[in-house]
Amino acid sequence: MTPSAQAGYRRNLRREWMALALLILGLVAWLCASGGLRRIDHLVQDTGMRLYARPASPDIVIIAIDNRSIDAIGRWPWRRALHAQLVDQISAQSPRALGLDILFGEEDADYPGDDVLLARALERNAHAVLPVARRGDGIDSRADVPLPLLRRAAAQLGHVQMQPDEDGVARSLFEREGPQTAPWPHFSTAMRCAQGLALPQCRGNGAPASGPWIHQDLQILRFAKGEPAFTTYSYIDVLKERLPADALQGKYVIVGATATGLGDMFAAPMMAQAERIPGVEMIAHALNAELMQWQIRPASNTWNMAFNLTPVALALLAIVLLGPLAGLIASSALFLATLVAGAFASALVGWQFAAAPALVGIAAVYPLWSWRRLSAAAHFLQLEMKALQVAGLTPLPEESVRPLLRGDLLERRIHAVEDATRRLRKLHHFVSDSLQHLPSPTFVCDAQGCVTLANEAALNYLPATQSPQGQAIARLLAQLVHPATGKPLLPQDISHMTEVPPQQEGRDAQGRHMLLLCKPFALSGNTIWLITLVDLTDMRRAQQQRDQALHFISHDIRAPAASILTLLEMRREFPEQLSQQDLLTRIERHARASLSMAQGFVQLASAQAHEYHFAPFDLADALEETVDDAWVGATNQKVELTITSLPDKALIDGDRALICRAISNTLSNAIKFSPAGSTVLCALTAEAPYWVISVRDQGPGIAPEQQSHLFQPFKRLHEGSHPGIAGVGLGLALVQTVVQRHDGEIQVHSSSGSGAEFRLLLPQEA
Numbered sequence: 001m002t003p004s005a006q007a008g009y010r011r012n013l014r015r016e017w018m019a020l021a022l023l024i025l026g027l028v029a030w031l032c033a034s035g036g037l038r039r040i041d042h043l044v045q046d047t048g049m050r051l052y053a054r055p056a057s058p059d060i061v062i063i064a065i066d067n068r069s070i071d072a073i074g075r076w077p078w079r080r081a082l083h084a085q086l087v088d089q090i091s092a093q094s095p096r097a098l099g100l101d102i103l104f105g106e107e108d109a110d111y112p113g114d115d116v117l118l119a120r121a122l123e124r125n126a127h128a129v130l131p132v133a134r135r136g137d138g139i140d141s142r143a144d145v146p147l148p149l150l151r152r153a154a155a156q157l158g159h160v161q162m163q164p165d166e167d168g169v170a171r172s173l174f175e176r177e178g179p180q181t182a183p184w185p186h187f188s189t190a191m192r193c194a195q196g197l198a199l200p201q202c203r204g205n206g207a208p209a210s211g212p213w214i215h216q217d218l219q220i221l222r223f224a225k226g227e228p229a230f231t232t233y234s235y236i237d238v239l240k241e242r243l244p245a246d247a248l249q250g251k252y253v254i255v256g257a258t259a260t261g262l263g264d265m266f267a268a269p270m271m272a273q274a275e276r277i278p279g280v281e282m283i284a285h286a287l288n289a290e291l292m293q294w295q296i297r298p299a300s301n302t303w304n305m306a307f308n309l310t311p312v313a314l315a316l317l318a319i320v321l322l323g324p325l326a327g328l329i330a331s332s333a334l335f336l337a338t339l340v341a342g343a344f345a346s347a348l349v350g351w352q353f354a355a356a357p358a359l360v361g362i363a364a365v366y367p368l369w370s371w372r373r374l375s376a377a378a379h380f381l382q383l384e385m386k387a388l389q390v391a392g393l394t395p396l397p398e399e400s401v402r403p404l405l406r407g408d409l410l411e412r413r414i415h416a417v418e419d420a421t422r423r424l425r426k427l428h429h430f431v432s433d434s435l436q437h438l439p440s441p442t443f444v445c446d447a448q449g450c451v452t453l454a455n456e457a458a459l460n461y462l463p464a465t466q467s468p469q470g471q472a473i474a475r476l477l478a479q480l481v482h483p484a485t486g487k488p489l490l491p492q493d494i495s496h497m498t499e500v501p502p503q504q505e506g507r508d509a510q511g512r513h514m515l516l517l518c519k520p521f522a523l524s525g526n527t528i529w530l531i532t533l534v535d536l537t538d539m540r541r542a543q544q545q546r547d548q549a550l551h552f553i554s555h556d557i558r559a560p561a562a563s564i565l566t567l568l569e570m571r572r573e574f575p576e577q578l579s580q581q582d583l584l585t586r587i588e589r590h591a592r593a594s595l596s597m598a599q600g601f602v603q604l605a606s607a608q609a610h611e612y613h614f615a616p617f618d619l620a621d622a623l624e625e626t627v628d629d630a631w632v633g634a635t636n637q638k639v640e641l642t643i644t645s646l647p648d649k650a651l652i653d654g655d656r657a658l659i660c661r662a663i664s665n666t667l668s669n670a671i672k673f674s675p676a677g678s679t680v681l682c683a684l685t686a687e688a689p690y691w692v693i694s695v696r697d698q699g700p701g702i703a704p705e706q707q708s709h710l711f712q713p714f715k716r717l718h719e720g721s722h723p724g725i726a727g728v729g730l731g732l733a734l735v736q737t738v739v740q741r742h743d744g745e746i747q748v749h750s751s752s753g754s755g756a757e758f759r760l761l762l763p764q765e766a
């Protein structure tokens with residue numbers, strides 16, 4: 001697909017997402033405003049209420065007019081003298097407040113004196129509350145209040161109205177309800193007023209006012225846990241004084257009907273669907289909520305709208321920013337979080353939110369967006385297939401692919417693009433494998449100079465603990481410096497990469513000569529750098545060896561020949577100054593020196609270039625033989641040659657002749673630098689996995705700063721200190737070459753004036 005087509009595809013996808021977002025957010029806003037999912041909200045809120053329920057306050061006691069009391073006293077209504085007796089017996093235990101959830105709206109025609117008895121009992125209590133009920137509906141409702149005699153005897157009046165929701169379940173009440181000029185507080189609040197608290201809602205026992213009926217300050221009840229939730233005593237038990245002496249002391253006592261068919265019964269969220277609770281228990285739950293300060297109010301329309309739109313908006317962003325799987329997980333998490341918040345927000349923060357619109361919106365986001373993405377994917381595959389055909393990567397014809405379902409256009413397109421993708425993948429693997437198997441270290445860097453790709457040779461070139469991916473190429477190759485100036489070949493500032501020459505030679509920390517090739521190219525509008533390192537170490541070493549050979553031929557080999565010619569000319573011009581015997585002796589010495597140098601040069605070249613003939617042999621026997629051969633030279637130098645340690649057998653796999661030559665050169669070097677009368681010690685020991693040949697002399701020693709030049713060809717470290725010792729510096733170079741070709745190593749332990757010890761480490765036979 002061309003860049004313009006890709007941009008158009010992305011624009012269309014953004015438009016579809018915006019249209020989907022507006023549609024779902026608008027739906028959620030409409031559901032919030034209309035309240036069309038209230039039943040779902042009630043289900044969520046009731047579930048949270050049950051799960052987060054807490055025990056009731058122990059200060060609330062219910063005196064129940066239950067079935068047992070009806071059986072003992074007789075059918076309802078009872079004489080008010082009984083109620084007066086009950087009030088006196090309750091007052092004797094000094095409760096905080098007494099609430100009689102019994103309507104006394106009419107005089108007792110049969111027993112007129114009972115009203116006076118009840119009024120006097122209420123006056124003696126001084127903390128009694130009587131109920132006010134509503135007659136009729138709407139603003140024309142009127143109050144059903146107690147008799148004036150009883151009303152004046154009561155300390156407070158309170159309404160007992162509950163507010164059933166659409167499903168018939170009573171979950172809320174109004175804190176104030178009644179005539180507009182003087183509404184009554186709820187019965188539970190009135191009991192707290194009767195206790196003596198100066199609350200703003202307290203109205204006392206005044207006569208009902210006039211005006212339309214109003215209700216104010218809706219409050220949602222938070223129900224207490226337990227069945228029963230409150231301490232309950234039977235009416236008949238109180239009359240017969242069967243209660244403990246302090247059962248009602250300091251309590252809020254509510255008297256009301258719980259018997260079957262007697263009094264109001266309400267459906268409550270804490271109860272099963274078929275069960276109801278009496279009005280007196282609803283009053284107790286309301287009073288308990290006030291005592292526990294469980295204030296729950298419906299959230300305002302603005303906050304409720306924000307509560308529902310926010311998680312839906314986050315779900316819409318998640319599906320477009322996080323991808324399919326992460327979007328699904330995020331949407332599920334938002335759904336659960338909204339569900340939990342809707343269930344427990346009322347108990348935790350005191351506001352009740354309607355979460356159903358948000359739940360519906362979140363549940364609709366992912367399926368709708370997946371449908372649009374699936375449609376867009378089918379269209380995208382069709383465009384990609386056409387682009388691949390234009391590029392020459394023609395996929396299989398659509399007719400040759402049989403989909404699982406007839407008419408499944410998406411599957412046909414997937415198969416066609418899959419075939420073309422397989423071809424592209426093979427081509428990519430070919431190019432990638434070719435890059436990986438290049439013999440030279442190769443790095444591909446982005447415009448910022450960070451490595452995006454490195455082949456196997458590059459990984460081997462860098463330290464094993466250093467991963468090049470994402471690293472700055474200038475930092476990775478900081479040890480590659482110019483041999484003359486010592487400055488890094490690559491600049492630390494990537495902006496100066498354009499000033500780097502296409503090729504330049506440097507030396508790394510291991511002393512290797514590397515050719516740095518730096519080539520930029522453009523890819524998708526970005527600059528990509530291809531950096532390759534070519535190892536020139538062998539070539540530079542060969543050049544150095546060639547220069548050394550030319551110097552050896554032009555100087556060291558030429559000098560003895562020139563000396564011989566000079567002697568012959570002196571003999572010819574001045575025969576009396578140089579006898580024939582002296583002439584022959586000097587010519588022989590120069591010839592032997594020239595032959596020795598030529599032989600050393602040939603041996604070193606052979607050790608460096610020729611093929612080695614490996615075979616098992618006994619290194620102990622070879623050492624003993626080499627020491628015997630060196631005995632004559634040591635005797636001439638008046639040096640004692642001693643083997644201090646020699647095993648019975650030391651098997652090794654190698655070229656015996658060259659190893660003997662290396663040992664001989666080491667011994668000769670030790671003998672040359674040993675003063676007369678000293679001893680050269682030889683030893684062969686085992687230090688797994690090596691056999692160690694040690695040669696120690698008592699000569700002048702080697703300074704530490706000179707030890708790094710010991711094994712360089714034609715390097716004579718003793719020219720200044722021991723000019724009389726012959727040699728051209730090829731002996732130890734041969735030793736190092738032979739030991740290294742046998743996968744061994746050489747160790748030197750020495751310091752000025754304390755002799756030197758050379759240790760040849762050769763691998764033991766496997």
